[in-house]
Amino acid sequence: MNPPPHFNFDNSFARSLEGFFKPCQAEPAVDPKLLQFNYALAEELGLDPVALDSEAGLAIFSGNTVPEGSKPIAQAYAGHQFGGFSPQLGDGRALLLGEVIDTQNRRRDIQLKGSGRTPFSRGGDGLAAIGPVLREYLIGEGMYALGIPTTRALAAVATGKHVYREFALPGAVLTRIAASHIRVGTFQYAGARGDIVKVRELADYAIQRHFPETAEAENPYLAFFAAVADVQASLVARWMNIGFIHGVMNTDNMTISGETIDYGPCAFMDRYAASTVFSSIDQNGRYAYANQPEILTWNLARLAETLIPHVDTNKERAIELLTETIECIQPLYESYWLMGMRSKLGLTTEDILDQELITDLLKLMEVGHADFTLVFRRLSQVLRGDSDAVRNLFKEPDAFDGWAERWQKRLEQEKVENAAQAMDRVNPIYIPRNHKVEEALAAAVNQDMTPFSKLLEVVSHPFDEVKGNEAYAEPAPATNRPYRTFCGT
Numbered sequence: 001m002n003p004p005p006h007f008n009f010d011n012s013f014a015r016s017l018e019g020f021f022k023p024c025q026a027e028p029a030v031d032p033k034l035l036q037f038n039y040a041l042a043e044e045l046g047l048d049p050v051a052l053d054s055e056a057g058l059a060i061f062s063g064n065t066v067p068e069g070s071k072p073i074a075q076a077y078a079g080h081q082f083g084g085f086s087p088q089l090g091d092g093r094a095l096l097l098g099e100v101i102d103t104q105n106r107r108r109d110i111q112l113k114g115s116g117r118t119p120f121s122r123g124g125d126g127l128a129a130i131g132p133v134l135r136e137y138l139i140g141e142g143m144y145a146l147g148i149p150t151t152r153a154l155a156a157v158a159t160g161k162h163v164y165r166e167f168a169l170p171g172a173v174l175t176r177i178a179a180s181h182i183r184v185g186t187f188q189y190a191g192a193r194g195d196i197v198k199v200r201e202l203a204d205y206a207i208q209r210h211f212p213e214t215a216e217a218e219n220p221y222l223a224f225f226a227a228v229a230d231v232q233a234s235l236v237a238r239w240m241n242i243g244f245i246h247g248v249m250n251t252d253n254m255t256i257s258g259e260t261i262d263y264g265p266c267a268f269m270d271r272y273a274a275s276t277v278f279s280s281i282d283q284n285g286r287y288a289y290a291n292q293p294e295i296l297t298w299n300l301a302r303l304a305e306t307l308i309p310h311v312d313t314n315k316e317r318a319i320e321l322l323t324e325t326i327e328c329i330q331p332l333y334e335s336y337w338l339m340g341m342r343s344k345l346g347l348t349t350e351d352i353l354d355q356e357l358i359t360d361l362l363k364l365m366e367v368g369h370a371d372f373t374l375v376f377r378r379l380s381q382v383l384r385g386d387s388d389a390v391r392n393l394f395k396e397p398d399a400f401d402g403w404a405e406r407w408q409k410r411l412e413q414e415k416v417e418n419a420a421q422a423m424d425r426v427n428p429i430y431i432p433r434n435h436k437v438e439e440a441l442a443a444a445v446n447q448d449m450t451p452f453s454k455l456l457e458v459v460s461h462p463f464d465e466v467k468g469n470e471a472y473a474e475p476a477p478a479t480n481r482p483y484r485t486f487c488g489t
């Protein structure tokens with residue numbers, strides 16, 4: 001008999017932050033089956049993939065067995081959801097099994113999502129269906145491969161239980177890995193209770209865990225806030241650079257670590273339109289593509305509010321200092337965005353006219369109904385002597401020619417060799433295309449994992465063109481129905 005899978009748990013959150021969680025057990029899964037297991041990630045976490053890819057592993061990932069050293073907890077948090085504040089949300093369908101130190105000496109959370117009711121479930125059943133679980137798996141791994149900070153999926157397990165939504169759906173549990181699950185909403189949880197001591201404990205913990213250098217700053221809590229603002233601004237810029245729409249940028253879905261979390265109604269934009277919204281619950285377009293940078297600042301201002309008493313004993317002064325930092329967020333975001341966009345155009349130097357060059361391309365794409373991902377990818381073809389591949393993506397290709405001339409002139413200022421190659425390393429050819437994702441999930445619900453495995457493989461290598469995978473690069477066939485995503489709860 002093999003020894004049971006071993007996790008070297010070191011549960012600092014449970015040890016340090018009494019009041020921010022409740023101990024809880026998963027509900028049993030009647031007939032668990034492994035849907036997907038992330039071998040490479042298991043290795044990165046310092047776990048034994050062979051030992052985990054087994055009945056014993058399945059028992060852990062389904063919530064049926066608590067691995068040694070784990071003390072499962074549901075974490076508390078609050079949050080602004082679509083602008084309205086809920087003082088108590090929390091893990092309604094997730095359990096933190098514990099933390100491990102990975103092979104690169106990073107502390108990582110291991111969490112089950114969809115493992116049943118918790119003290120924070122409110123009216124919910126605590127469960128998740130196969131579709132949304134595999135969606136989170138796939139898009140998270142796709143984001144990781146694109147180089148975007150993200151939580152990741154270690155395993156997806158079908159529970160054999162039904163989950164009742166509009167219809168009865170097969171249930172599943174996702175094992176999610178994160179730098180931590182501390183959110184802006186975690187700070188708001190203590191902040192809303194007026195518990196200054198708890199906010200400070202949480203801030204001290206988050207500083208040690210994510211931004212230890214800020215502890216040495218003249219004003220550690222202000223420096224901490226600036227550090228969170230920096231990682232989140234960088235993150236949202238990356239989303240914008242890649243055409244990603246998160247869909248629910250509530251404060252409980254914004255991590256302190258700067259990782260993308262909670263792939264619910266998110267989606268990648270196909271045809272470029274700044275006002276794109278996919279989520280059926282986002283009726284006013286609060287979280288539309290073009291609004292994401294502004295929401296970033298709005299959410300960070302909610303974090304700042306909780307830190308006021310810690311930044312300075314003089315409230316006016318604290319607000320002044322935090323406001324100064326908040327005012328830097330948009331310029332900071334824009335500089336990250338511009339840096340990303342420059343590299344998409346093969347530019348390595350800075351020119352005052354770059355911003356205009358980029359926004360003009362986006363405008364042309366919008367008017368020309370051009371596919372976001374393909375335009376950027378095929379720009380490199382222009383440098384290889386084939387302009388048609390990209391021009392034909394625009395409804396009126398002639399409009400593109402003038403822009404292309406400006407861009408090539410700009411490139412002449414550069415001394416880089418092989419700009420085309422560099423561009424292909426930042427402009428993906430394969431993203432999780434909405435219609436492909438839906439196709440894979442529909443098959444998985446019908447117990448055919450083949451399309452899912454293939455799509456996962458393709459989006460795990462987003463920059464390397466592979467013969468035979470053309471269909472994965474193509475936009476969805478034209479329909480007159482806009483793509484809609486659902487919250488997945």
Ligand code: AMP
Nearest residue numbers: 089090091092093121124125126127489
């Ligand atoms: P989300 O929109 O998925 O980020 O979730 C918002 C809040 O609702 C969080 O507190 C979740 O834990 C909770 N929640 C979502 N779905 C469920 C469910 N099926 N059962 C219980 N709580 C849920």
Ligand code: MG
Nearest residue numbers: 252253261262
């Ligand atoms: Mg959430």
